[in-house]
Amino acid sequence: MATTTADVATAPVPSRRASRPSRRRLTGRQVILAFVAYVIAMVFLLPYAEMVITALRPKKELLSPGYFPQHWDFSNFTSIWKLGFGANILASLEVAGGATILVLLVALPAAYYTARRRFRGRALFLLLVLSTQMFQPAAMLVGIQREFISFGLPSPILSLILVNAGFNLAFATWILNAYFSSIPAELEEAAMVDGSGRLGALGRITLPLALPGIVTALIFTFIGAWNEFLVALTLTLGAPNSQTPITPAINSYIGQYSIDWGHLFAGSVIATIPVIILFAVIEGKVVSGLTAGSIK
C-alpha cells in the first residue's frame, strides 16, 4: 500500500507478458489453457444466467422444476415499474452520482497536493486515508445510524451520499495520488514557463494525463455506492419509496411469508446492466488501476 513512486511510474505500463496473444499457430498447450479458462468463465457466469432465466420464467412455472422455462415471459420487466422501481433507480442514481461527484471534489485536490508538495502533516494525512481503508460501514453501523439520528435524520439519499463518499474516499485518494505522482512535475513546470499559470498547467497537462486514473477511481466509487446494501438498508428503514435505492428496494421483495422471485430477479438484472457497462469502460484499466491503487 505504501509505495515508492518509482514503482508507480512503471505500473501502468504493461510488461511483455501482458501483451496480447500472438496470432501465430496455436500450440496444444494453448488449446487446453483456453478450454479450461472458458469452463471457469462459464462457471462465473452461471449464477447470473440463472438470474436472467428466473426473471423470464412465468410465475406459475416457478414451482415446476426445470433448467429452462417452457415459455419465456417478459412481464416481470414491464410490471416491475408499477411497483415504483423507476423511483428506486432514480434514488440509486442520486446516491451513486452524488457520492461520485463528492469524492471527485474532495479527493482530487487532496491527492494532487499530497503528490506534489511536502507539507507538515502530510504523512499523517496519508496515514489517515490509509487507515480508513480498514474501516467498513458494517463495523460501525450503530455509530452511523445514531449519528444520523442525532443530525435530525436528513433525507436518506443525502445521508447515503455522505456515507458512500466517505468510505470510498480512501481508495480514490490513493489511486489518484499514485497517478499524479507518476506524472513528472517537470511537465507542469515546462507549461508554466510557457506562460500557463499553475491552474492552466494543471488543467492542460496534469489532469488529461491522469484521466485514466480519475475515471477508474470515479467508476469504482460509483459502482461501490450503487451496489452498497447494509447502510442503505439501515438508513432507509421506513423511508418512502422515492428515497429508497435499488438494493433495499429489491430486498423488500422478500416478504416474511412469500418471495416475489420474478420481480426480485428482474430488478437485479436491470440494476446490474449499468454496472456491466461501466466495468466495460474500465476493463483494461482494472489491472493497472489496482496496481496503482492498492498493490503499489
Place this chain on the structure above:
Amino acid sequence: MSDQLATEVPPLAPRGGRPRGRILGGGPLGTVLRALVPLAWVGPAIALIGVVVLWPVVVMIQTSFKNIDSIGFDHGYTGTKNYDALFNRSELVGVIERTVVWTVAVVVVTMLISLGLAQLFNQRFPGRRVARWALIAPWAASVMMTAVIFRWALDGSNGVINIFLHDLGLVRLGSNQADWLGRPTAALIWMMAVAVFVSLPFTTYALLAGLQTIPADVYEASRVDGAGKWRTYWSITLPLLRPALIVAALINIINVFNSFPIIWEMTRGGPGYKTATSTLFMFQLKDAYVGQAAAMSVFNFVLVILVVLLFLRMTNWREQVGD
C-alpha cells in the same frame, strides 16, 4: 512509510520564479496563511473522513456505554452494563467461533484459488480477454443480489443446484437433504462458498496486477539458468508476488470479516443465531438492544484492528511492501 513517498516526489522547483510570499504577502499574517494553504487542499477530505468515518466511531463507543431503549430513547450512561449483558449471552461463544472459522476459511480458500486463476489468466491463449471479462461478473453485481441468486438456486424443491444434484442422483428434490439452508452446518458451508465466489474476482485481479509487474527478463534469466517450472514458481514468482499477496489477503480479511449481505440474504443468521457471524449478530441485536449492538460493534472493531496489526507484523509488511 509515507515519508518514503515524500522523499521520492521531487518538490516543485521554485515555481516559475514566482516568489512564495507574493500572493499571501509577507509578515506574520502571511506566515499563518501559508501554513493554512495545505488545509485548503486536504481539508475537505479530512472533514469528510471526520464526519463519516471517525465521528461514528466516537458515537458507537458512547452508545455502547449508554442505556438506549428499543424506540431509540436515550436514558443516559449505564457504565459497562451493555458489555456485561453481551458477554453473558449464551450465543456469543458460538458466534465468535463461527466468525473465526468463516474469516479464516474464506480468505485462505479465496487466496489459493485466486493464485491458480491468476496464473491461468496470465497465460497467453486465444479469447483471454473475454474469459477475463466473465471473471468480473461477481464483482460487478451487488453481493446482495448474488446471495439471493444462490438462495433461490438452493431452494429445496425448485432450486437449480438441487435439480442438478438430483439429476446426478446425489439429492432427492424436496427432501430434507435438499433443504441446505435449513441446516446450520450445511448452510454455513454453502455461504462460505458464495463468499469465496464473490471474493475471487478482486483477488484474482489483484494477483494478476502483481504478476504483471514481474519483469519478463527475470523469467528469461531463470530459464537460462535451467530452472524448471515449479522451481521458477517457488523461487521467483511467489516471492515477487508477496506484496500483492499481502495486500490482497489484508483487504480480504477486512471484507470477509465484515461481510453482511451473504448471510443476511441466505439465512438471516438463522435458525436462531446458528449461522450468524459477529457482524450479523450485531445487526440482529441492533433493533431491540442498541447498546449491546454497539458493544458488539466495538468488540468487532477492536478485533479487526488487532487482526490487521497481527497480520502486518507476521508478514513483515514494511520490508515487503514498504520499499
